[in-house]
Amino acid sequence: MSLSIPSLAIAPTDAVWSVSELTTAAKRVVEGGLMPVWVRGEVVGCKAWPSGHWYFTLRDAASQVRCSMWRLDAQRHGKPPADGTEVFALCRPVIYEAKGEFQLKVSRIIPTAAIGRQQQELERVKGLLQKDGLFDLARKRPLPEYASAIAVVTSTAGAAVRDIITVSRKRWPSARLFVLNARVQGDGAVDELVRALRVVNRLEVDLCILARGGGDKEDLAAFNTEAVCRALAEVRVPTISAVGHEIDISFTDLVADVRAATPSAAAELALADRREVLRQLDDLAARLGAGLGGRTRFATERLERTSDRMQAAVAALLQRNQHQLERLGAQLDALSPLRVLDRGYAVPLAPDGRVLKRRAEFLPGEPFRLRVADGNVPARVEPE
Amino acid sequence: MTIIAEELARLEEIVRRLESDDVELDAALALFEEGVSRLRAARERLLAAELQVQAVLGEAGGDLRTADLDG
Numbered sequence: 001m002s003l004s005i006p007s008l009a010i011a012p013t014d015a016v017w018s019v020s021e022l023t024t025a026a027k028r029v030v031e032g033g034l035m036p037v038w039v040r041g042e043v044v045g046c047k048a049w050p051s052g053h054w055y056f057t058l059r060d061a062a063s064q065v066r067c068s069m070w071r072l073d074a075q076r077h078g079k080p081p082a083d084g085t086e087v088f089a090l091c092r093p094v095i096y097e098a099k100g101e102f103q104l105k106v107s108r109i110i111p112t113a114a115i116g117r118q119q120q121e122l123e124r125v126k127g128l129l130q131k132d133g134l135f136d137l138a139r140k141r142p143l144p145e146y147a148s149a150i151a152v153v154t155s156t157a158g159a160a161v162r163d164i165i166t167v168s169r170k171r172w173p174s175a176r177l178f179v180l181n182a183r184v185q186g187d188g189a190v191d192e193l194v195r196a197l198r199v200v201n202r203l204e205v206d207l208c209i210l211a212r213g214g215g216d217k218e219d220l221a222a223f224n225t226e227a228v229c230r231a232l233a234e235v236r237v238p239t240i241s242a243v244g245h246e247i248d249i250s251f252t253d254l255v256a257d258v259r260a261a262t263p264s265a266a267a268e269l270a271l272a273d274r275r276e277v278l279r280q281l282d283d284l285a286a287r288l289g290a291g292l293g294g295r296t297r298f299a300t301e302r303l304e305r306t307s308d309r310m311q312a313a314v315a316a317l318l319q320r321n322q323h324q325l326e327r328l329g330a331q332l333d334a335l336s337p338l339r340v341l342d343r344g345y346a347v348p349l350a351p352d353g354r355v356l357k358r359r360a361e362f363l364p365g366e367p368f369r370l371r372v373a374d375g376n377v378p379a380r381v382e383p384e
Numbered sequence: 385m386t387i388i389a390e391e392l393a394r395l396e397e398i399v400r401r402l403e404s405d406d407v408e409l410d411a412a413l414a415l416f417e418e419g420v421s422r423l424r425a426a427r428e429r430l431l432a433a434e435l436q437v438q439a440v441l442g443e444a445g446g447d448l449r450t451a452d453l454d455g
Binding site: 145146148151156165168169172173174175176177178179180181199202203272274277278280281284285287288290291292294295296298299 | 387388389392395396398399402403405407409412413416419420423426427429430431433434435436437438439440448450453
């Protein structure tokens with residue numbers, strides 16, 4: 001089904017949609033495009049059902065919209081708000097298909113009156129921290145790729161430290177965790193958090209996790225104070241803040257180098273996964289084997305090539321030598337006395353085969369032979 | 385840089401050199417042996433380790449005291 005509404009349809013039958021097709025398409029448009037938002041409005045007709053869900057209307061001077069709040073979210077709020085209470089509602093716009101209605105699915109409501117003073121203080125701190133650049137993205141440091149020593153600042157009474165230990169043991173058991181206990185809410189929390197964060201700078205660690213225990217009462221106040229934010233900013237190693245809930249954000253979340261939704265998520269961001277590194281080692285082992293294989297194959301090929309070249313060299317040598325032999329033969333041939341005889345010379349030889357070179361060697365009446373080109377001629381020295 | 389990061393970097397370098405064409409055979413064999421022993425050591429280190437959790441308790445004479453924390 002396409003999301004585009006056919007605007008060029010002239011007759012209804014050209015392109016007809018069923019009601020449910022249209023509401024489903026509308027649902028996709030509405031729910032796919034909008035993140036949870038805070039809405040300000042007045043609560044009217046809030047009804048708590050036996051199931052635990054709340055249903056009410058939010059309205060302002062011009063509009064109103066139906067809202068639902070599921071049991072688990074409603075439980076955290078105790079009593080349903082009275083009619084006319086002005087609230088901030090954290091909600092996600094939805095389309096309720098059965099009725100074709102636009103609704104808000106609310107997860108938190110905070111009366112605006114309760115917010116007033118608290119909000120003013122938050123705005124003041126936010127302004128200060130912003131002015132000093134503590135929220136600047138430019139000062140965010142990357143987390144180390146293979147951290148092995150980690151400082152954890154949290155309450156050892158909370159669930160956060162358990163979650164972090166569990167995840168760390170699974171992901172990177174060769175890690176060392178240094179846990180710095182600090183109360184995370186109530187009296188003394190700010191001082192203890194500040195002190196613990198300062199101690200982190202005296203430890204040999206790769207990074208620091210600031211965590212608020214899961215299951216604690218929803219109180220982010222300490223993590224929104226100027227003192228804790230500044231102490232966190234002064235930590236010398238990269239920091240992860242795992243303080244808020246999935247949707248709450250504390251100032252420490254903005255000051256830390258990385259924000260994690262939960263303490264478990266913080267441990268996952270902090271530590272590499274051993275299984276992935278083992279896989280990486282397997283891959284390296286395979287490449288190592290293939291690399292050596294390739295290398296020996298290369299060597300073998302080279303040896304083969306070398307042997308071919310040697311054969312060729314020997315053949316070339318032989319051929320060159322043969323030319324030389326032929327040339328030498330030709331030279332020898334030229335020097336042969338037989339070639340001289342060819343030109344009409346004759347060699348006198350004594351009967352015993354000696355070459356007669358001097359006049360004195362020719363004795364009158366003595367026989368000798370003349371060696372000419374094609375044989376011997378018998379001869380005798382004439383008497384003088 | 386932590387030990388494992390150095391190990392991985394060295395292993396990567398060894399493999400790259402083995403995969404390149406300009407390594408003599410005896411150098412290749414030496415690289416291979418180094419790679420194998422490093423791989424084995426890294427694997428053993430990863431598999432043998434047990435998470436250490438220590439509580440930082442406070443200061444005593446300027447030094448930080450720590451104690452094992454039961455995970």
